[in-house]
Amino acid sequence: MKKIVKVILPSVLSLVGYLQNAEAQIAEEIKGLATGEIHGNFQADFQYYRVDTVIGAPIVAEKILANGFSNVIYTKGNFTAGMRFESYQNALQGFDRRYVGTGVPYRFAQYKIDKLDITVGNYYEQFGTGIIFRSYEERGLGYDNAMDGIRLKYNPYKGIYMKGLIGKQRFYFDKGEGIVRGFDVEFSLNEIFDSALVNMGDIPQVILGGSAVSKYQPDKDNVYILPENVAAFSGRSNIIYKRFSFLGEFAYKVNDPSTVNNYNYNDGRALILTANYSKKGFGVSVGAKRIDNMNFRSDRTKSVNDLLINYLPAMSRQHAYNLPSSIYPYATQPNGEMGSQVELTYNAKKGTALGGKYGTFILVNYSLAYGIDTNMVNPYRYESKFTKLGPQYFSDFHIEVTKKWSKFIKTNIMYMNFIFDKDVVFGLKGYGKIYGNIVVADVTYFINQRNTLRFEAEGLFTKHDDRSWAMGMIEYTFSPSWFVAIMDQYNYDNPHIEKRVHYLYGTFGYIKGGNRFAIGYGKQRAGIFCVGGVCRNVPASNGLSLSVTSTF
Amino acid sequence: MKRLNYLLLIVSVLAVVSCDIIKEPYVENQGSTVDTTTVVVPGEEELSGINDEPNYRRVLLEDYTGHQCGNCPRAAETAKSLHDTYGDKLVIMAIHVGFFARTNSPTSTKYTYDFKTTTGNEFDTQFGNSAAGLPNGMVSRFKANNSYIINKDSWGTYTDSVSKIAPKLKLKVKTEYVNDTRTVKATVYAKSLVAVDAPYKIGVYITEDSIVNWQKDYSLPSGSQDIPNYVHMHALRETMNGTWGDILFSENTAANFFTTKTYEKALPTGVVAKNCHVVVYAYNSNTYEILQAAEAKLQE
Numbered sequence: 110m111k112k113i114v115k116v117i118l119p120s121v122l123s124l125v126g127y128l129q130n131a132e133a134q135i136a137e138e139i140k141g142l143a144t145g146e147i148h149g150n151f152q153a154d155f156q157y158y159r160v161d162t163v164i165g166a167p168i169v170a171e172k173i174l175a176n177g178f179s180n181v182i183y184t185k186g187n188f189t190a191g192m193r194f195e196s197y198q199n200a201l202q203g204f205d206r207r208y209v210g211t212g213v214p215y216r217f218a219q220y221k222i223d224k225l226d227i228t229v230g231n232y233y234e235q236f237g238t239g240i241i242f243r244s245y246e247e248r249g250l251g252y253d254n255a256m257d258g259i260r261l262k263y264n265p266y267k268g269i270y271m272k273g274l275i276g277k278q279r280f281y282f283d284k285g286e287g288i289v290r291g292f293d294v295e296f297s298l299n300e301i302f303d304s305a306l307v308n309m310g311d312i313p314q315v316i317l318g319g320s321a322v323s324k325y326q327p328d329k330d331n332v333y334i335l336p337e338n339v340a341a342f343s344g345r346s347n348i349i350y351k352r353f354s355f356l357g358e359f360a361y362k363v364n365d366p367s368t369v370n371n372y373n374y375n376d377g378r379a380l381i382l383t384a385n386y387s388k389k390g391f392g393v394s395v396g397a398k399r400i401d402n403m404n405f406r407s408d409r410t411k412s413v414n415d416l417l418i419n420y421l422p423a424m425s426r427q428h429a430y431n432l433p434s435s436i437y438p439y440a441t442q443p444n445g446e447m448g449s450q451v452e453l454t455y456n457a458k459k460g461t462a463l464g465g466k467y468g469t470f471i472l473v474n475y476s477l478a479y480g481i482d483t484n485m486v487n488p489y490r491y492e493s494k495f496t497k498l499g500p501q502y503f504s505d506f507h508i509e510v511t512k513k514w515s516k517f518i519k520t521n522i523m524y525m526n527f528i529f530d531k532d533v534v535f536g537l538k539g540y541g542k543i544y545g546n547i548v549v550a551d552v553t554y555f556i557n558q559r560n561t562l563r564f565e566a567e568g569l570f571t572k573h574d575d576r577s578w579a580m581g582m583i584e585y586t587f588s589p590s591w592f593v594a595i596m597d598q599y600n601y602d603n604p605h606i607e608k609r610v611h612y613l614y615g616t617f618g619y620i621k622g623g624n625r626f627a628i629g630y631g632k633q634r635a636g637i638f639c640v641g642g643v644c645r646n647v648p649a650s651n652g653l654s655l656s657v658t659s660t661f
Numbered sequence: 662m663k664r665l666n667y668l669l670l671i672v673s674v675l676a677v678v679s680c681d682i683i684k685e686p687y688v689e690n691q692g693s694t695v696d697t698t699t700v701v702v703p704g705e706e707e708l709s710g711i712n713d714e715p716n717y718r719r720v721l722l723e724d725y726t727g728h729q730c731g732n733c734p735r736a737a738e739t740a741k742s743l744h745d746t747y748g749d750k751l752v753i754m755a756i757h758v759g760f761f762a763r764t765n766s767p768t769s770t771k772y773t774y775d776f777k778t779t780t781g782n783e784f785d786t787q788f789g790n791s792a793a794g795l796p797n798g799m800v801s802r803f804k805a806n807n808s809y810i811i812n813k814d815s816w817g818t819y820t821d822s823v824s825k826i827a828p829k830l831k832l833k834v835k836t837e838y839v840n841d842t843r844t845v846k847a848t849v850y851a852k853s854l855v856a857v858d859a860p861y862k863i864g865v866y867i868t869e870d871s872i873v874n875w876q877k878d879y880s881l882p883s884g885s886q887d888i889p890n891y892v893h894m895h896a897l898r899e900t901m902n903g904t905w906g907d908i909l910f911s912e913n914t915a916a917n918f919f920t921t922k923t924y925e926k927a928l929p930t931g932v933v934a935k936n937c938h939v940v941v942y943a944y945n946s947n948t949y950e951i952l953q954a955a956e957a958k959l960q961e
Contacts, residue, residue, distance in 0.1 A: 204792070206788075207793065281808065282807060284806065330814075538883060607766075644732060646760035
């Protein structure tokens with residue numbers, strides 16, 4: 110008896126132990142199956158406006174304006190669903206006031222099954238470079254042309270990717286009138302023929318793609334006979350071989366008379382070509398584009414930033430520094446432009462004469478934009494020679510040198526020369542071409558691992574328009590928790606003496622975990638832009654602003 | 662935690678500081694209104710001629726504009742061509758708002774005339790016209806795709822569709838002007854054609870034509886965009902009963918209900934009486950939609 114107990118009991122006990130373990134494991138697995146994950150983010154901006162007649166800050170009836178939004182996304186296995194709340198009480202200055210009240214302008218459900226990806230509700234999408242279709246958001250600018258409908262993505266065979274979509278676009282808290290439908294297919298040849306190519310050594314990677322997009326909007330106009338269905342087609346190819354890469358896309362759009370092109374019945378064409386070469390320490394990038402009558406919106410009567418279906422990419426450096434990016438920013442002209450860009454980067458190694466002790470990085474960039482040649486044959490059509498240049502709209506030549514001098518000091522210096530046709534780019538008249546130079550000096554002093562002090566000085570020198578500007582900023586960062594900065598922009602030789610104002614602005618920010626708080630106080634410059642015969646003014650402002658962002 | 666307290670303090674200071682402290686007078690100077698809704702003089706309805714008013718809905722076209730807005734003359738041309746097409750069916754008000762209606766300093770030679778009005782600014786704050794970019798307009802404050810704001814290329818389309826909607830009331834205005842005192846008197850006659858489904862309010866305004874002054878026009882060659890003697894038409898100058906007006910018919914008023922309202926207001930200085938019209942419109946105070954409009958010259 111004792112023997113049996115001695116043998117059986119421990120084995121029974123260990124069996125029980127094993128079963129208990131197994132039960133715990135199964136419980137864990139079931140728990141895992143039952144729960145998904147919730148993520149999201151939140152941002153709110155509040156601003157208090159003071160009247161300031163010197164800078165032309167208008168009276169804001171509400172005194173305090175606020176924008177806020179929050180995304181909440183739930184993911185579980187192959188299923189994702191989410192929504193975005195937006196609240197404008199009322200919208201900040203510079204935003205369209207049709208962003209008003211609280212709503213859920215974005216909601217979707219997405220499910221992947223057997224190589225088919227289905228999305229219902231709102232979605233963002235891009236075909237190729239975006240020249241015939243790009244739906245995206247830029248919340249800080251109040252830009253959002255989200256689609257609302259159905260999107261299908263299918264990968265029938267390795268290397269073949271198909272996308273189909275249909276829906277209406279977001280128009281503030283409603284939808285645009287037009288219905289947009291699109292189809293895109295991309296062939297990654299190396300993936301498709303991978304078994305045939307496996308022993309061929311170093312061969313180029315080739316991707317070919319094509320898309321078709323069309324929109325429907327009823328013709329309720331009693332003056333013109335308007336096309337209710339407007340289609341656009343594009344073909345693209347992307348080739349990568351050793352150190353070279355090449356991307357080209359050509360798009361064609363049928364007649365699309367609209368407010369922006371003055372009810373012109375020409376076809377639209379766009380061609381984008383870019384090529385890159387890079388090796389260690391040296392890179393070259395070249396690009397050229399030609400845009401002819403490519404304003405494409407799901408409502409032909411809209412302008413400014415409303416209901417755009419496509420996105421015409423910029424072919425010039427998007428500057429991050431203050432004066433180069435905000436005083437004369439170039440914007441692609443949808444009615445017609447020809448542009449090109451060349452960029453060279455060189456990384457001088459440590460120890461070389463140019464490189465110094467820590468290395469030096471040099472960037473040279475030159476970009477140009479011209480109008481296209483147009484000859485009106487009748488009030489509704491024009492002829493345009495493909496290679497003939499129209500008037501010059503813009504040019505930007507700059508050299509930027511980044512150098513680390515010691516363990517503590519790093520500098521970035523830039524010199525830029527520009528030509529900017531303010532009449533064409535801003536849609537105004539009477540300003541003509543602005544010729545000028547910009548100099549930027551950015552010095553960072555790393556006090557120790559946590560404390561950083563940065564000085565920035567910029568100057569924009571021109572004899573035209575409002576003439577020259579000077580800008581200075583000091584920023585202190587205590588990593589990773591907080592930062593404080595003070596900036597001044599001064600239009601020191603404006604021809605009107607009363608406009609020589611200091612735009613002084615101070616910010617203080619605090620970051621903790623996923624939360625970020627920032628307070629700013631001071632004056633902000635005005636801005637103006639026009640698209641399609643409608644001009645918008647972002648007014649100057651003076652006051653206190655508070656921004657809260659959080660990610661979870 | 663301490664840092665958060667400081668932040669909260671700043672936000673609460675913001676809240677306190679953002680308030681308007683009103684000093685006397687406390688009541689808006691609207692001019693006198695003699696409301697005769699309850700006592701209708703016998704025979705007044707026939708005398709008013711309201712029943713002879715045409716049985717269509719007049720459309721109010723509001724053209725939001727500015728003298729420094731170079732694209733705005735195109736919108737004024739569209740308004741004029743619609744006026745030629747629709748005649749009596751269309752009433753126009755040009756409202757100068759925002760950055761492009763700003764005036765230069767008094768010592769400047771151009772754009773010193775102030776076309777802006779308190780009423781226009783209040784419409785702009787409510788409907789967001791200057792923020793959406795000028796020129797733009799509203800057609801009887803009809804909402805298209807949830808937006809009141811309509812691009813000039815669609816004004817014709819919406820004028821056409823709105824004017825075809827069966828009218829809910831008839832509206833007529835008679836004006837009188839006393840030269841010596843520069844007093845404007847307006848008598849408004851209104852008659853409901855169907856039962857009233859929401860509180861209807863009435864707005865009474867004075868507009869002025871033929872104001873000759875500067876206007877920017879981008880269609881002209883470079884260097885000559887400033888027109889010194891542009892003829893500004895239909896400019897809103899003053900309200901006779903407040904920006905948002907006063908009650909005309911309360912909700913559930915029966916059909917065929919007739920009422921009269923009279924208003925009096927001094928014509929602002931500098932406004933030329935013989936170029937003026939009194940514009941009147943009745944609107945659904947819940948939706949802002951303008952249900953009927955009427956207009957009469959100030960001096961025949």
